[in-house]
Amino acid sequence: MLIKRRHLAVAAALLLIAVCALIVFVQASGSAGLTRPAAFLLSALAIVWLADLWRRRIDTDEHLNNAKLIVESMPGLGWATDAMGKFVYVNPSVVEYVGKRTDEFNETGRTGLEAVHPDDAERVTEAWLTSMRTGTSFQSIHRIRRADGEYRWFQAYGRPHFDAQGDILGWFGTTIDVDEKKRAEQRLAESERQLRTLIDTMPVMIWCGSPSGEPIYQNPKTLEYLGATFEEIKENNFGVVHPDDAEGFQSAWADCVERKTSLSLICRLRYKDGTHRWNRIDAAPLLGEDGEIIEWYGTNVDIEELHQTQEELRSNAERLRLMLDTLPAFVWCASPEGQPTYFNEPLMKYSGVTLEELRGVDGSGFAPMISSLVHPADAPFLRDRFEQSFKSGEPIALKYRHRLADGNYHLVDCRARVLRDRQSRLFQWYGVIVDVEDEAQAQAQLQKAQHQLELATRAASLSELSASIAHELNQPLVAVTTNSSATAQWLSATPPNIDRAKSSAKKAADAASDAAEVISRIKALFRQSGGAKYPGDINEVILEACTLLRERIAGSKCDLQTHLEPNLPNATFDKGLILQVVVNLIQNAMDAMATLNGAVRLLDIRSRFVNGKILVDVRDSGVGLQDAEKIFEPFYTTKHNGMGIGLSICRSIVGAHAGTLWASPSEPSGTVFTFALPLSGG
Incomplete structure (x- = not known):
């Protein structure tokens, strides 16, 4: 059993059993002595030893099998x-x-x-x-x-x-x-590497701090920006803050550390060149499960350019506000829905109300303003027009009567346009209101003066027409007198000649009708009513003007030619005013040819229909004009005794009919005056 190797122990046990068996068989059974019992005893011990070795082998194999099963499983x-x-x-x-x-x-x-x-x-x-x-x-x-x-x-x-x-x-x-x-782990390491690279390369200053706020990390951008090492920053963390901002920064930082809340402030930090630049500093604490601060994480962003831009915008906004408050006009702004957002100071003083009052208690758009500041007669139209523009974005351009702070009403001109964003959506309305009361009164006075001037012009033309008028009236009046005397003679004859008397009486009546017609034409030319416009044939007006000026035309030795286009559409005009225009143009044409000696004096009057308008040309063969536009200026004249207001009034009359009057050179010589009138209903 002292033998450690199992196969040697088995061999020794088998050898001992064999030797003992040999001794037992060799020695006689009857011989005395202890040899044979000892051999039996040793043989038994060897068998027990061998059995023990076998049992251990079985246990070992079992353990090995169990171990193998564990290893393989x-x-x-x-x-x-x-x-x-x-x-x-x-x-x-x-x-x-x-x-x-x-x-x-x-x-x-x-x-x-x-x-x-x-x-x-x-x-x-x-x-x-x-x-x-x-x-x-x-x-x-x-x-x-x-x-x-x-x-x-x-x-x-x-x-x-x-x-x-x-x-x-x-x-x-x-x-x-x-x-x-x-x-x-590789992905985590790669993520950490990417994060580190991102932190080290991104153009933002990133830093970390201890729970008390002491620096524990500054990315390269921060160190480069501040122009200092991490040790220098750690030694004097607040030294990079502008002296004027340091106290406020330290107070805000201490408060955030105490309350464990985020930090966000704007202050100036020292730049690497020694100057101070505005920075936005944001920091947030990382809290543990117990609510205590583990670390601070923060960023610094240079906003120097943004700060300068904001300061410039503030300055511009202040200048704009001052400008709007000093402009001689009333400026307002509104949201896309029509909610007032701004009224300049002059508008509120002019109206005697504040912006809040104009907005209305419930913010109901322009309704309160219209109700309180617009004349009741103009309010419905104004309300409908504003609502339509606020929905469609169409510009606003209208006049209405605006209530002043003293309760009186002045006529104002209101104009507004909408600003759209990049998607063409309505963004903001900008409008201006201008008091035009004085202008309206001045315009009314001007119109009155112009009307009086027209009457004066007609009266001045009367002296030039007097000879023609006298001749026109003299002929029918002489005929009336002659035929009346003849009638009396035929009735006084013995016996009375009734047929000849009737004939003379009829001639007298016809002559009287001619005189009445002349007087009617003169009354139409110089009537004072004006303003009544009806559809009519322009050719009839031209022929009537030629009839009125027949004697003067004949006396001026002018060759009158008329080319009137038949079946012209009707135009809407005041017959008396347009007759005055035609008469004035014909008289000017005759005056332009008065100095021609021996040359042909051609007076050509034409009417035509072109591009939806009725055009009338009065052409002369005079010397022509040097400035075809200046002659329409008031009081400018080329005549020795002219007033210089005839053509100006003619252009005003044609303009009042939505028409135009102009002059142009005529070939080979002379000038042609042309006026155009729109068709009836055009």
């Missing part, structure tokens, strides 16, 4: 080698993963390293040889090729087994799949 790759590193056992997981049996691992002489990734082989080999040389445990994380060629990460553990003398008998180990863990 474990999820990792189990293996064992001899003292030289050759594999003596690999569990089925190894065979299944690598695709090799135990004997195949030793064929290449590399003890299975051919399954290790080439990039890891040298490192694993060095670690394995070191462990074999020093007898220390083996540990390595490397990639092992699977049977299908894919590599996965494994963590290998190996421990040496020593004999009683301390010599290595072999190695036992396991290799555990850590691929997911390794890849997770």
